[in-house]
Structure formats: C-alpha cells, structure tokens
Amino acid sequence: MFDTRTADTSLSMTHYIDICKAVKPAVSPDGELLVYLSDESGTAQVWTRSLAGGKPRQLTNLPEPVGNLAFNPKNRDLLITTDWGGDERHQLWLIENAEGEPRLLTTDTTVVHAWGCWSPDGTQIAYGANYRDRSHMDIHVMTVATGETKCVYEGIGWRSPAAFAPDGKSLLVNDCQRAMTDQDLCRLDLETDAYENILPHEGRARYQGPKFFKDGSGILLIADQEREYLSVMVKPHDAASLTELAAxxxxxxxxxxxxxxxxxxxxxxxxxxxxxxxxxxxxxxxxxxxxxxxxxxxxxxxxxxxxxxxxxxxxxxxxxxxxxxxxxxxxxxxxxxxxxxAKVKLPAFLEPTVTSVASFDSLDVPYFVYKPERAPGRDGYPVMIIVHGGPEAQWKPDFRADIQYMLARGIMVIAPNIRGSTGYGRDYQHLDDRELRMDSVADLKAVRMAVAARSDVDESRIGVFGRSYGGFMVLSAMTEYPDLWKLGVEYYGIANFLTLLQTTGPWRKELRAIEYGDAETMRDDLERFSPINRIGNIAAPLMIAHGLEDPRVTPCESEMVYSCLRGLGKPIEYLRVPHEGHGFARIENRRRVFGALARFIDENL
CATH class of the missing domain: 2.120.10.30 (TolB, C-terminal domain)
Structure with missing residues (x-):
C-alpha cells in the first residue's frame, strides 16, 4: 500500500498555501497606473505600480480584505469595498488620486452595499443597498464629492446597477427578482424615475456586462436569452430585442x-x-x-x-x-x-486532463483528472474527489494549492462537473433544480465508480471533499452511499435545506428558494434532500470547518453535523474559524484549516 504519510515528509501544506496571487487589475484613465489585489500581506489589499514598469507598492493596509476596486473614469480616484469578517455587508471607500488613506463613503455596517458603477463624468456612483428592507436591494446614487445619496429605485428582490448611459441620465439595472438565472435588463430614467424592462422575454435569461455604445446606437452585452449558451449580443437603441453578434x-x-x-x-x-x-x-x-x-x-x-x-x-x-x-x-x-x-523548492506543478462518464440516466458527466507524477503503489493511488460549490458554477483548471500538495503526496485528484454546473449549456445547468436535487448526487456516485475501476487506483481509499454546496454533496454522498468513502471533508456545507432557507442572509433567501425549493410548498422534498436527516448513515471519518461570520451558509449547519455525529460516537473533527465568512480570507486561517486537512488526509486516507 502506498502510504501518504511517508511519501515526502519534507513537504508542508503551508509551503503551498503561502503561494500568493494577483487578481482584479484596473488601469487609471491616463493609462499610466496599474492597481490590483494581492494577498502578499496576508489578506487581499490594493497594490499599485506604473504600467510602464517599476517596483510595486502596497497601497492599502486595511484590517479587512478588499473585495472590489474601480477607477473613476475621469481621474485616479479609486473606489474599493470591504466587509467585516466575511459577513458580505460591504462598505464603499474612496482613495483620492490612488494615494493616501481610504475614506469611508458608507458607514452602516448592517447594510449590504453592492458595488455598481461610476457615472461617465466621474461625479457619481451607483450601487445596490438594502437599507429599506434587508430582503430587498434598492438602487442608490451618491454624489461622491458631497456624500449626498438618493434612493432612485425601490423594488422587490435583488438588483444591481450595471452601467450609466453615456449622458449620465439613465442607468442599466440587472434585475434578478426571480432568480440569478432568470433576469430582466431594465432601464432606469434618473430624471423621470421611469423603470422599464427593455428586453421583455419568455423563459429564463441571463444578461452579463451590458455596456452602452458611445455613439448611442445600442447596448453590447453577453446573454443567453432564447439560446443554450451565453453569446455576444447587441440591443439596438430602437428595438426591444437582441441581435446576435457572435456565438x-x-x-x-x-x-x-x-x-x-x-x-x-x-x-x-x-x-x-x-x-x-x-x-x-x-x-x-x-x-x-x-x-x-x-x-x-x-x-x-x-x-x-x-x-x-x-x-x-x-x-x-x-x-x-x-x-x-x-x-x-x-x-x-x-x-x-x-x-x-513558494519559499522552498517544490515538486513541479501538474496539469489535469478531462474525461467523462455516463451517469445513471446516460447523461455524460465531465470530470478533471489530476494524476500524480510518481508511479502508484502496488494497490494504486489513493484518490480525493473534490466537488465544486454553487451549484451554478463550474470546476475550472485554476491554481489550487491544496491540489498540488495532494499530487506531491501521491494522491490522485478528481474534480467533476456534475449536472447543475455551468459551462455546458442551459439545459445541463438546470438538471438538478428543485425536485431533481439528488440526481446530482447520483452523478457523483457514477464518477466515483468510474474512478474506482481504474487499474491505477486503490478503490478502498477514495475520499470526498467540497466547500459550500460542495459540502452538501460531501454529506449527501456519505449518507446516501456510506460504504464508498474512506473519508470526507466539508467546509461550510449545507446540512439542512430548511434551516438554510431560514438563516441565510435575508437578501439571499428568495434566490436560494428558487434553486433549492420553497420551504412551504416543498417541505417534504427539502427534508428528503437534507443529509442531516440521514446523518447516522455516515461511516467514514469526517472533517468540517466553518467561518463563524458566514452569511450564506451559517455555522448552524456545521454545528448540527458535529453535534449529531459526536453524539453518535462517529469520528468527527470540527474547526470553528472566528472572523471568517464563506471562505477563509486570512493567510493564518488558511494555514490552520488546510494544515488540518493535510493531517486529516495523512491519518485517514
């Protein structure tokens, strides 16, 4: 048997977790200054350098990570956002001329301020906020110089401003009161307060990144209205329909x-x-x-x-x-x-390949295969199957420090895009909606069985790992198919859909109910889907971790799992992580959580 504990004891998960990244670039309107976010200091902060070259410098040193950033279109004033401990109640800040200390533009820490856009003349910003009612996002416009703020539209559900018109007299608003995958693109006239759906449609539609053409001829955007895949579309100024530009x-x-x-x-x-x-x-x-x-x-x-x-x-x-x-x-x-x-020399990082398996109903389910460079032991590789969150998301081959650590330790990693994932068309994305929830768990079983059948895999040593909705998949896999797993790891996962819909941030409740099911009309289904009701079936060791400020999947989900399994005498480890939300934004917490993951794998896989 290949023993991960003796694979390479010089490797530490910390060496991998400490690898930094630079993201979210923006260039000043004069074309001279680059700003971006880097976690080099331990949290995501704003860094800057000349676009022509030169040494970067850290621009912010705030106690909380920075989320978004956007230059004023007329100068170097920089808008940034932060929350508190990952609670997603973001505040807006201004850094004048991209120099000096940030200045708060909003101060109510109980309110979600969802960044939108600058006006073309750089004097105003538009954003969504739930001041009036924590369940509903209204549109606000602020005059930045004075701080004067006006609520320009009140409505039900979630919406966010996308772009000002070139003359600054109207706003495009992405209105998601039905679902994030069933949107309306609306125009708000800032002089008359008229609010118009400019693309009436039947069926679901998504509208992304809408931008006015400068000549006023129309709007350029990405949309999947009346089509399977997101395409480049144009809405002419004088039409209430879309024209395909590129698909x-x-x-x-x-x-x-x-x-x-x-x-x-x-x-x-x-x-x-x-x-x-x-x-x-x-x-x-x-x-x-x-x-x-x-x-x-x-x-x-x-x-x-x-x-x-x-x-x-x-x-x-x-x-x-x-x-x-x-x-x-x-x-x-x-x-x-x-x-x-990395501060030390690490084994070469490896790329995945992609393959697929036919699920129970012959649906083709794709999955990524990350294979260690070293040869397997006599019984084959141990395997970790990692399930992405969302569920309306997609596993992508981006950089994952934990995966490269596992590969260096001789563990094969499998990452499926089960039904419900994005990137494979509208129909595939909705195959797990509401009553169809458990079909995606059956997909995970199909992937597991296909991997177990490989000649280079030890079928007795397959674990499952996921975060958020991926954590739900871990719990469901371990309760539906308890004999298939050597271990499970879930971070901030869903255990009970009924409590999730009661405790998630009020601005999210209706959107989640559309995806998972309404607690009033689908109570029996939600109870059937919830792994907490079968938690005693779990047979393998389980590790869970949860940020205590998580507004999406609140810690009560992990507390339920821990208390039930501990009461049943099952092997369970639980890391409560203070001052973190739906993820781990601070390097010291990532070291702790992923260091515990490495130890848990060594002891149980």
Whole structure:
C-alpha cells in the first residue's frame, strides 16, 4: 500500500498555501497606473505600480480584505469595498488620486452595499443597498464629492446597477427578482424615475456586462436569452430585442471588453473550463485568436486607454495568478506582476486532463483528472474527489494549492462537473433544480465508480471533499452511499435545506428558494434532500470547518453535523474559524484549516 504519510515528509501544506496571487487589475484613465489585489500581506489589499514598469507598492493596509476596486473614469480616484469578517455587508471607500488613506463613503455596517458603477463624468456612483428592507436591494446614487445619496429605485428582490448611459441620465439595472438565472435588463430614467424592462422575454435569461455604445446606437452585452449558451449580443437603441453578434457552438462567452475606439471587442470563451481569448470586429467577424501565456483561466479582461493592449489576470492549474498585458497587434504577452511564489523548492506543478462518464440516466458527466507524477503503489493511488460549490458554477483548471500538495503526496485528484454546473449549456445547468436535487448526487456516485475501476487506483481509499454546496454533496454522498468513502471533508456545507432557507442572509433567501425549493410548498422534498436527516448513515471519518461570520451558509449547519455525529460516537473533527465568512480570507486561517486537512488526509486516507 502506498502510504501518504511517508511519501515526502519534507513537504508542508503551508509551503503551498503561502503561494500568493494577483487578481482584479484596473488601469487609471491616463493609462499610466496599474492597481490590483494581492494577498502578499496576508489578506487581499490594493497594490499599485506604473504600467510602464517599476517596483510595486502596497497601497492599502486595511484590517479587512478588499473585495472590489474601480477607477473613476475621469481621474485616479479609486473606489474599493470591504466587509467585516466575511459577513458580505460591504462598505464603499474612496482613495483620492490612488494615494493616501481610504475614506469611508458608507458607514452602516448592517447594510449590504453592492458595488455598481461610476457615472461617465466621474461625479457619481451607483450601487445596490438594502437599507429599506434587508430582503430587498434598492438602487442608490451618491454624489461622491458631497456624500449626498438618493434612493432612485425601490423594488422587490435583488438588483444591481450595471452601467450609466453615456449622458449620465439613465442607468442599466440587472434585475434578478426571480432568480440569478432568470433576469430582466431594465432601464432606469434618473430624471423621470421611469423603470422599464427593455428586453421583455419568455423563459429564463441571463444578461452579463451590458455596456452602452458611445455613439448611442445600442447596448453590447453577453446573454443567453432564447439560446443554450451565453453569446455576444447587441440591443439596438430602437428595438426591444437582441441581435446576435457572435456565438460559439458549445461554448459560453464569459467576458468581453470593447476597445476605446469602439471598433474591436475582446472575448473570453469557455472551452470545457479552460479559457480562450478572441478579438472580433464591431461586425462580429473574428479578427484573431490570442495565444495565452498560460493554459488556464482568465477572470476578467480590459483595454488600456490607448486601445493598444489588454490587461487581464491569468492563472492555470500549474501556475499561480498574475496580471498580464497583451499587445493586441503582435499578440505578445508581458507579465506585469510577480506575486510571491513558494519559499522552498517544490515538486513541479501538474496539469489535469478531462474525461467523462455516463451517469445513471446516460447523461455524460465531465470530470478533471489530476494524476500524480510518481508511479502508484502496488494497490494504486489513493484518490480525493473534490466537488465544486454553487451549484451554478463550474470546476475550472485554476491554481489550487491544496491540489498540488495532494499530487506531491501521491494522491490522485478528481474534480467533476456534475449536472447543475455551468459551462455546458442551459439545459445541463438546470438538471438538478428543485425536485431533481439528488440526481446530482447520483452523478457523483457514477464518477466515483468510474474512478474506482481504474487499474491505477486503490478503490478502498477514495475520499470526498467540497466547500459550500460542495459540502452538501460531501454529506449527501456519505449518507446516501456510506460504504464508498474512506473519508470526507466539508467546509461550510449545507446540512439542512430548511434551516438554510431560514438563516441565510435575508437578501439571499428568495434566490436560494428558487434553486433549492420553497420551504412551504416543498417541505417534504427539502427534508428528503437534507443529509442531516440521514446523518447516522455516515461511516467514514469526517472533517468540517466553518467561518463563524458566514452569511450564506451559517455555522448552524456545521454545528448540527458535529453535534449529531459526536453524539453518535462517529469520528468527527470540527474547526470553528472566528472572523471568517464563506471562505477563509486570512493567510493564518488558511494555514490552520488546510494544515488540518493535510493531517486529516495523512491519518485517514
């Protein structure tokens, strides 16, 4: 048997967790200054450097991590956001001229301030906030110089401002009162207060990144209205319908950016989780594909003000994240940041491959395979299956320090995109909705059985790991199929859908009920889906960890699991993590949580 405890005792999970990344770049309107977020100091803070070169410097040193950042379109004033301990009740700050101390623009720490956009003249900002009712997000506009704020629209459910019109007299609003996957794109007239759905439609639709053309001819956006995949669309000024500009068979368009001269559009495409970069013309014709410097993923894309380059964060399964610049004429990429890497020499990082398995109903379920470089032991590799959260999300080959640690320890890692995942079309995404919830758990079993049948795998040593909704999948897998697992690890997972819908942040309740089911009309189904009601079935050791300020999946979910399993005398470990939310934002907490994961794997897998 291959023993992970003796695989390489010189390796420490901390060596991997301490690897930093640079994300969320923004360029000042004069094209001279780059800002971005880096966790080099232990939490995500704003860093800056000249776009032409030079040494980076840390701009903020706030007690809380920075979430978003956006330059004023007319100067170097920088808008940033923070919350408190991961509670997602974000506050808005201003750093004047990207220098000096941040100044708070909002002060009510009980309110969610959801960042929206700057006005074209740089005098105002628009954002969503739930001052009036914690369950509903209204639209607010603030005059930044004076702090004067006006609620410009009140409504039911969730909505957020997306873009001002070029004349600053109206706002595009992404209205999600039915579901995040069933949106309306609305126009709010700031002079008359008229609120109009500018794209009436039947069925579900998503609208992403809408932007007005400068010439007033219409709106450029990503949408899947009346189609299977997200595509580049145009809403003409004088029409209440969409015109297709560019679509790609079997692929979502995930991000776009139109050049300052409005003649070229950069696109990020999703190819089975990996990203490709394209340039298209205003007519939708593909001009060129840009070869990425790293095989991996791009979270956002933006043009430099001169229209000559693109700025983007790039990372891959074997490459931690940095900010890159691409000269669009030559296609040459230049790395602009050098986020700190490992302090000691580590084994080479490895890339995954992708394959699939037919599930119980013949549905093809894709999954990534991360195979250790070393040969397996006599009985084969031990395996950790990692299930992504969401559920409306997708496993992507981005950099995961914990996975590279496992590979170095001789553990194969499997990462499925079970039904309900995004990236494979609208129909696939909704195959786990409401009454169909447990079909996705059956997918996980199918993946597990396919992996166990491999000649290089020890089928008696397969564990399962997930966070958030992935934590629900761990608990469900271990209660539905208890004999299949050597161990389980779940971070901030759902144990009981009824308590989740009662305790999640009030601004999230209706949106979650649409995905999981209404507590009044589907109570029996929700009880059947909830693994807490079968928790005694768990046979393998389980480790759980939870941030105590989590507003999405509150700690009561983990407390239930821990108290039940402890009372039943089952092997259970529980890490309560103070001052963290739905994730672990501080390096000292990541070291603690993932260090415990490494020890738990060594002892049980």
């Amino acid at each position: 790609f068979e079997g692929q979502d368009v995930e991000a776009l950016a139109i050049s300052p001269h409005q003649n070229r559009i950069a696109l990020v495409l999703n190819r089975q989780g990996w990203n490709d970069l394209l340039l298209i013309g205003r007519d939708g014709v593909v001009l060129k594909q840009l070869e990425m410097p790293v095989v991996g993923v791009v979270a956002s894309i933006a043009w430099t003000p001169d229209g000559m380059s693109l700025i983007m964060p790039v990372e891959g399964a074997a490459t931690s994240g940095d900010i890159w610049r691409c000269d669009v004429e030559s296609g040459v990429f230049t790395r602009l940041t050098d986020a700190p890497k």
